[in-house]
Amino acid sequence: MMTRRFLLAAAAVTAGSAALPGMPALAAPVLAAPKQLPAWAVGTPEQFNWRIVHAQTAEAAVGRWLADEGYSDGCEDPEPDGRCGMCDACMNGYAEAHRAPEMDGNFAPTPGDWIRAGLGHTCCRCGDESDASNAHAIGDEAACNYCVTDDERAAIERSEAGQ
Known part of the structure; x- marks a missing residue:
């Protein structure tokens, strides 16, 4: 965590190192801005289970949503049609992701x-x-x-x- 005290100490060390003969000045630390991932509205049609997921692609957003919703990796109790409705493989065809640019950067809508x-x-x-x-x-x-x-x-x- 960067506090005001830390920044003042870093500035003092940088200035002090420039004053010493034969010592190169320390470069100020470069803080890269975190990469902002696009926002996706992810859920299943006709249901009110949609959430905002920040991910690079729609597929990654659906995968994160499935994991967060607790879907398992494989069918545990398949129905007669072969789908269980409880695993990510079965739900992957039902869950959708729609780009929601209005929510970019909004992590608590x-x-x-x-x-x-x-x-x-x-x-x-x-x-x-x-x-x-x-x-x-x-x-x-x-x-x-x-x-x-x-x-x-x-x-x-x-x-x-x-x-």
């Missing part, structure tokens, strides 16, 4: 962020499943059309009208 990104979230007020077509972002909350207050609806209409 709020329900409002999901709605602003055009995605779905449960209503923070009544718990019903909703998406951007039937809900609004009210600050950090997602509020379905039924739960939006009259004052909030008026503010939304003013905002959409550009006022």
Whole structure:
């Protein structure tokens, strides 16, 4: 962890080494910015199990989602069609990843962020499943059309009208 005390000490050592004869000045440490991975909305269609996963590719995002969801490596109890629905091999065809550039760099999206990104979230007020077509972002909350207050609806209409 880099503290203010550490940075002051590093600056003092660097300056002091430049003052000593025959000693090369120490270069300041170069801190590389962490590589930002693209954000993907990953889940299964028609289900409200979607999460934001940061990964290089859609396939990597689905793989991370499957692992995080606890799917096993192989079929344990296959159904008559040969699929168990509980392993990553069976779920890999069902899970999808869609690029979500609005979530790049957002590692703790709020329900409002999901709605602003055009995605779905449960209503923070009544718990019903909703998406951007039937809900609004009210600050950090997602509020379905039924739960939006009259004052909030008026503010939304003013905002959409550009006022």
